Amino acid sequence: MAALKYSRQRESIKEFLMTRKDHPTADVVYENVRKIYPNISLGTVYRNLSLLSELGEIQKLSNFGGADHFDGCVTPHCHFMCKKCGQVLDLETEDLNEVAEKAVKNFSGKITECDIRFFGICPRCMNN
Amino acid sequence: MAALKYSRQRESIKEFLMTRKDHPTADVVYENVRKIYPNISLGTVYRNLSLLSELGEIQKLSNFGGADHFDGCVTPHCHFMCKKCGQVLDLETEDLNEVAEKAVKNFSGKITECDIRFFGICPRCMNN
DNA sequence: GTTCATGCAAAGGTTTTGCAGATTG
DNA sequence: CAATCTGCAAAACCTTTGCATGAAC
Numbered sequence: 001m002a003a004l005k006y007s008r009q010r011e012s013i014k015e016f017l018m019t020r021k022d023h024p025t026a027d028v029v030y031e032n033v034r035k036i037y038p039n040i041s042l043g044t045v046y047r048n049l050s051l052l053s054e055l056g057e058i059q060k061l062s063n064f065g066g067a068d069h070f071d072g073c074v075t076p077h078c079h080f081m082c083k084k085c086g087q088v089l090d091l092e093t094e095d096l097n098e099v100a101e102k103a104v105k106n107f108s109g110k111i112t113e114c115d116i117r118f119f120g121i122c123p124r125c126m127n128n
Numbered sequence: 129m130a131a132l133k134y135s136r137q138r139e140s141i142k143e144f145l146m147t148r149k150d151h152p153t154a155d156v157v158y159e160n161v162r163k164i165y166p167n168i169s170l171g172t173v174y175r176n177l178s179l180l181s182e183l184g185e186i187q188k189l190s191n192f193g194g195a196d197h198f199d200g201c202v203t204p205h206c207h208f209m210c211k212k213c214g215q216v217l218d219l220e221t222e223d224l225n226e227v228a229e230k231a232v233k234n235f236s237g238k239i240t241e242c243d244i245r246f247f248g249i250c251p252r253c254m255n256n
Numbered sequence: 257g258t259t260c261a262t263g264c265a266a267a268g269g270t271t272t273t274g275c276a277g278a279t280t281g
Numbered sequence: 282c283a284a285t286c287t288g289c290a291a292a293a294c295c296t297t298t299g300c301a302t303g304a305a306c
Contacts, residue, residue: 103222
């Protein structure tokens with residue numbers, strides 16, 4: 001496995017994700033990190049987002065529809081997507097993964113992960 | 129809203145999906161329906177898969193990484209994706225959506241849907 | 257004959273990749 | 282100096298769309 005070397009771009013991407021409580025797409029990350037490193041390329045952003053999520057330092061939220069979203073917070077929690085504005089929010093829930101895995105019947109494979117997502121209208125869109 | 133007209137292509141796409149218990153991607157649907165209608169185009173397959181899922185006659189599973197998968201069975205059930213072979217399978221579970229929605233705390237928006245997905249190793253890959 | 261569906265091909269959006277040069281250790 | 286990372290651009294991938302023709306009603 002390749003050794004990891006420091007890169008200021010990667011550091012900046014991670015820092016940016018930490019400061020956001022929404023869950024930006026790669027493109028949004030790119031636009032923002034570009035304010036600090038104007039020459040950074042989209043390819044580098046994608047490469048580092050992939051790398052960071054393999055390392056478990058960020059979370060990749062695949063397929064809430066269009067582009068992937070990224071979450072700087074890796075403690076397990078559920079997500080909610082607003083069908084009106086497309087925003088992805090964190091949800092506070094009771095511990096669900098255990099419950100979910102217990103609910104599976106007659107399966108002879110091995111379950112290693114469970115992902116629960118909610119859809120609906122977000123608080124902000126409720127008032128419009 | 130536009131009136132719906134019969135098309136043998138749409139019929140064939142739906143029939144094909146009904147006979148499959150796995151959850152093929154648009155591309156697999158295309159390859160198979162092509163055996164019956166060699167001139168059908170990928171665009172038509174996509175258009176009809178979209179239409180059928182809007183009509184509620186099939187289910188679109190856009191949550192598993194790469195291409196979308198389609199399920200001819202519309203009764204609610206959970207899905208499992210094998211991390212080794214990429215196959216998407218049905219899972220038999222207790223009724224979970226209700227449990228899940230009750231577990232949400234302190235949320236002032238409105239939840240209309242909940243989607244639970246499982247990942248791991250499928251029975252077939254366990255034996256290899 | 258009007259409307260909708262099709263086939264084709266081009267374009268759209270998102271993500272990955274090859275490569276030469278820059279950076280890190 | 283060797284290994285990794287970057288910027289750039291091209292390509293890959295999946296899906297949607299415009300348009301002229303064909304099928305359904």
